[in-house]
Structure formats: C-alpha cells, structure tokens
Amino acid sequence: MFWQVTLKFLEGFGATCSVFAFTLIFALPLGLIISFGTMSGFKPLKAVMKTIVWIVRGVPLMLQLFIVYYGPSLLFKIPIGDKFVATIIAFSINYACYFSEIFRAGIEAIPRGQIEAGQVLGMTRFQIFTRVTLMQVVKRIVPPMGNEIITLVKDTALANTIVVAEIIYHAKTISNTIAEIWPLFYTAVFYLIFVGVLTLLFGWLEKKLSYYKV
Amino acid sequence: MEFLEVQGIYKSFGNVSVLRGIDFTLSKGEVLSIIGSSGSGKTTLLRCINLLEKADNGTISVNGEVIIDAKEEDSYTDKQIRNKRLRMGLVFQQFNLFPQYNVIDNLTLAPKLRIKENKSLTKEARLEAVNAINKEAEELLASVGLSDKAKSYPCEISGGQQQRVAIARALMLKPDILCFDEPTSALDPELTGEVLRVIKELKSGDRTMIIVTHEMEFARNVSDKVIFMADGVIEEMGTPEEVFDNPKSEKLKAFLQKSDEKF
Numbered sequence: 488m489f490w491q492v493t494l495k496f497l498e499g500f501g502a503t504c505s506v507f508a509f510t511l512i513f514a515l516p517l518g519l520i521i522s523f524g525t526m527s528g529f530k531p532l533k534a535v536m537k538t539i540v541w542i543v544r545g546v547p548l549m550l551q552l553f554i555v556y557y558g559p560s561l562l563f564k565i566p567i568g569d570k571f572v573a574t575i576i577a578f579s580i581n582y583a584c585y586f587s588e589i590f591r592a593g594i595e596a597i598p599r600g601q602i603e604a605g606q607v608l609g610m611t612r613f614q615i616f617t618r619v620t621l622m623q624v625v626k627r628i629v630p631p632m633g634n635e636i637i638t639l640v641k642d643t644a645l646a647n648t649i650v651v652a653e654i655i656y657h658a659k660t661i662s663n664t665i666a667e668i669w670p671l672f673y674t675a676v677f678y679l680i681f682v683g684v685l686t687l688l689f690g691w692l693e694k695k696l697s698y699y700k701v
Numbered sequence: 702m703e704f705l706e707v708q709g710i711y712k713s714f715g716n717v718s719v720l721r722g723i724d725f726t727l728s729k730g731e732v733l734s735i736i737g738s739s740g741s742g743k744t745t746l747l748r749c750i751n752l753l754e755k756a757d758n759g760t761i762s763v764n765g766e767v768i769i770d771a772k773e774e775d776s777y778t779d780k781q782i783r784n785k786r787l788r789m790g791l792v793f794q795q796f797n798l799f800p801q802y803n804v805i806d807n808l809t810l811a812p813k814l815r816i817k818e819n820k821s822l823t824k825e826a827r828l829e830a831v832n833a834i835n836k837e838a839e840e841l842l843a844s845v846g847l848s849d850k851a852k853s854y855p856c857e858i859s860g861g862q863q864q865r866v867a868i869a870r871a872l873m874l875k876p877d878i879l880c881f882d883e884p885t886s887a888l889d890p891e892l893t894g895e896v897l898r899v900i901k902e903l904k905s906g907d908r909t910m911i912i913v914t915h916e917m918e919f920a921r922n923v924s925d926k927v928i929f930m931a932d933g934v935i936e937e938m939g940t941p942e943e944v945f946d947n948p949k950s951e952k953l954k955a956f957l958q959k960s961d962e963k964f
Contacts, residue, residue, distance in 0.1 A: 604797035607751055608811035608874060609787040611779065618810060622801040699800040700856040 492661055492670050499654035500677050506574055506643040506653060511636070513579035518586025525591055543584040549645050552577045556649045574646045582639060589631045593624040597701075623701045633689040637682050702765050704729040704909060705878055710759035710771075712745055719745045721933040723759070727878075727926065730907040734920035734941075737930035738956060743913045746930070747880050750911070751791045752782055763788055763877050790876030794883040796863040798855040798870070805851040808838040808870050834873075841869040845899050861892030865899050879903070881912040897923075917960050921945050929953045 524536030543551070556573040560566035567573045597620050605615035647656035654674050661670045703726035710723040719742045727733050735743045748754040750761060752769065761769040768785050777785070798807050812834045816827055842848050845865040847858075855863055864884055871879060881900065885893040897919050903910065904923055914920050920927060920941065927944040929937040931952045937944060948954045 598795075598797075600793055600795050600797040601799065603753055604793065604799070605811075606753065607786055607789070607791040608870070609783045610811055610814060611783065614814050618814070619799055626801075699854050701800050 499657035502653040510578040514582035517583035521587035522590035593628040706762045731925040734924040741930040742933040790871035790879040796867045
C-alpha cells in the first residue's frame with residue numbers, strides 16, 4: 488500500500504513541480520514589468536498598477552483560481568478548457584504582484600549615486616539598469632524572494648480545488664478510497680524535501696553573491 | 702574666448718533659489734576650487750555643469766562650443782545629453798564605484814559599452830579598441846598607484862583607494878573638464894592625503910579641473926583660481942592669495958575664520 492501511494496504521489500509531485508516552475512517562469516518577468524508600472528512617473532499608469540496589485544494581493548488565491556477557471560465560460564461562454572493553463576495564469580498573475588513589490592523595494596533601495604555614476608560615465612538608462620542596478624537588486628532581494636518562492640511551493644496545493652492532479656489531489660482521493668488519513672500527512676514529506684532543496688539553493692546563491700557588498 | 706565659460710546660471714528647487722546667477726571662466730589646464738559653507742550652492746553648481754540637474758537659466762560653453770543652454774535643455778535627446786555629459790567628468794563624494802565589478806572592470810565598463818554600441822566598427826577594429834581600453838585602464842590604475850588592486854572588489858579596498866579608483870574611472874572617458882564634489886569629505890582624515898596627492902598630480906598633467914572642497918590648505922595649494930560661494934552667488938573670486946590672504950567681503954572673512962577655528 489505504502490509503495491503504491493508513494494508512486495501515485497511521485498506522479499502528483501510532477502504536477503506540483505510543473506505548476507511551480509511555470510509560475511516562476513512567467514511571474515518573475517511579469518513582476519518586474521509590474522514593478523516598473525508601480526514606480527512609473529506617469530501617474531495614471533502608476534494608479535492602475537497599484538490598484539491591480541491591491542486587488543490581486545487582496546483576494547484569496549483560491550478565489551482567483553476560480554475566477555480564471557470559471558470566469559471566461561460564465562461571462563463570455565468561452566470555457567478556458569485546460570485546468571493546468573488556468574492554474575498557471577492565476578498563479579502567475581498572483582505571484583507577479585507579490586514579486587513586483589519585492590522588485591520595487593530592491594530597486595528603490597539602490598543609492599541614487601549608483602545611477603548618477605552611470606549617467607556621468609555616459610551610459611544609457613537601459614545600460615545603467617542592466618549593468619549597474621540589476622545585479623545589486625538581485626543581491627538585495629534573494630532573501631525575500633526565497634520566502635515568497637517557498638510559499639509558492641505550498642500554494643500549488645490550491646490547484647487541487649479545480650481538480651489539477653497534483654500531490655494533495657492524489658492524497659485526498661486515496662484517503663477517501665481507503666478511508667484513512669495518513670496519506671494526506673505523508674504529502675508533507677514531499678513538500679519538506681522540495682523546500683529543503685530550495686533552502687540549500689538560496690543559501691548557495693547568497694554565498695555566491697557575497698563577494699560584493701551593496 | 703576662455704576654455705570654459707559659465708554664464709548666468711540660475712537654479713531653484715521649488716521656492717528655494719539655490720543658484721542666483723553664476724558667472725565664471727576658466728582657462729585650459731587651470732584648476733578652480735569652489736569653497737563655501739554647506740547650502741551655498743557649490744554642489745548644485747557642479748551638478749548643473751554635469752547635467753545631473755537642469756539649470757533654469759544660463760549657458761555653459763567649452764572651447765567656444767555651447768554645451769548647455771538652459772533654455773534648450775528640455776529639447777535635448779537622451780543621446781545628446783549623454784554626449785554632453787562625456788565632456789565633463791565627475792568624481793563623487795561617496796565614490797559610487799559599482800560594487801559588483803572589480804576595480805579594473807569599474808574602469809572599463811562604460812568605455813567598453815560605448816564600443817559595443819558603435820555598430821559601424823568591424824570586428825577587428827572592435828577588438829583593437831577593447832585592447833586599447835584595457836591597456837589604458839592599466840596605465841591609469843598605475844598612475845593612481847593601484848595596479849595591485851586591479852582584481853579587488855570595491856568592498857575590499859579602503860575609502861581612499863576607492864576614491865582613487867573613481868578618479869581613474871572618470872579619466873577613462875577623457876573629459877575636457879574633471880569635476881570633484883568634495884572628494885575627501887567621506888574619508889577618514891588619514892586617507893585624505895593620498896587622494897589629494899593624486900589630484901595634485903593631475904594638475905601637473907595639465908588637466909582642467911573644478912574642485913568643490915572643504916580642504917582650505919589644499920585649495921590654496923592646488924588652485925589657480927578660487928571661488929567663494931554664499932547664498933547662491935559668487936561672493937568673491939580670485940587667485941588663492943587674493944581669496945585666502947586678502948578676503949574683502951565680510952562673509953568670506955567670517956567663513957575663513959570659522960574654518961580656522963576648527964582646530
């Protein structure tokens with residue numbers, strides 16, 4: 488029984504990992520773009536972006552998942568069809584908003600003098616951002632990003648509410664079938680291992696970036 | 702026609718007018734020191750000259766060519782502003798080295814980016830230009846006495862060494878005029894000497910420089926011309942002897958007396 492459950496969980500864990508990976512791939516760049524919006528000098532854009540961030544951070548992720556999954560078919564009679572795609576869309580938008588605030592904090596913490604030094608050396612704004620600011624932002628945001636990314640690992644469990652076959656979904660199904668609760672608790676091992684690996688990874692990254700101080 | 706001509710510079714932040722009509726000229730190879738108490742507008746003037754602030758009014762010309770005309774400053778394209786900035790170099794009070802690059806990369810980053818941008822260069826010409834920059838960086842680093850620190854990161858060297866690197870970095874762009882914004886104010890007293898020595902060596906290299914400083918002895922020593930600023934205007938201007946030994950205005954007399962009292 489135990490091995491059968493483990494095999495099923497490994498399968499579900501694959502889905503967990505893909506939700507995690509795809510969310511990161513989309514949410515990181517999107518978050519950066521949103522942070523530019525919330526820092527924009529153009530007031531209307533700034534207001535719109537701040538409102539979006541407020542709504543997305545203010546509404547439970549589970550609800551957003553339902554909105555993305557059921558919304559299109561209820562409103563426009565166009566079903567989104569793929570549960571997995573709906574999950575990625577909802578998660579990416581949600582996490583992008585959280586990431587955007589981390590990016591904003593990181594970017595605003597860069598001393599004005601760094602940008603001015605780039606300016607007097609005749610660098611373009613783009614060059615200053617990519618060559619001077621970005622690496623310093625990365626160093627500053629590793630710890631808060633680590634936090635958020637670890638939260639994401641566990642938030643993937645929410646996908647089971649729209650029947651994405653991730654690990655919690657399998658655990659619930661098995662628990663119901665065999666009328667025992669232990670499979671549900673057993674999933675914690677998988678999350679712990681995943682988060683353990685991520686923790687090591689972030690530790691390594693922090694160490695790798697410790698050759699300079701910002 | 703003088704090498705640098707600054708005419709009628711005005712600048713205000715909101716209701717506070719920081720610069721109220723600044724005029725001065727400087728010949729090629731001359732060193733100008735600007736002294737004055739905090740809030741007199743020295744740093745703002747330097748920032749206007751380097752286009753980090755937009756002057757409200759006035760013009761700045763180098764070698765007869767108008768670099769900045771405040772009336773047209775809004776119409777300058779980004780590219781124009783960048784090219785104008787390159788005519789001037791600026792060494793900051795806080796050094797502002799890029800912490801994630803080692804010393805030699807701090808020197809070569811901006812010049813190499815300019816080569817990369819220049820699409821008309823052939824591959825060979827590009828390589829040659831990069832080599833020239835590397836060589837030049839090494840030479841400049843040697844001239845500020847830091848050849849052995851080429852691979853160090855800014856956090857690994859002292860403040861005085863960082864400022865010497867910053868000076869070499871500014872020189873990489875071959876500015877017509879090199880400006881210093883209180884280059885030793887952020888340094889421990891025992892580290893100011895090495896930086897001031899480097900600046901003094903630059904003077905013998907015939908460089909045109911503007912130095913905002915609180916080091917009176919140094920200003921007297923290195924300058925061809927001294928400006929004393931107070932409340933956004935040039936209160937007094939002249940040779941070091943005129944300014945330091947025969948101050949005319951009451952404000953300058955009071956200022957000099959106060960700087961002496963420090964000890």
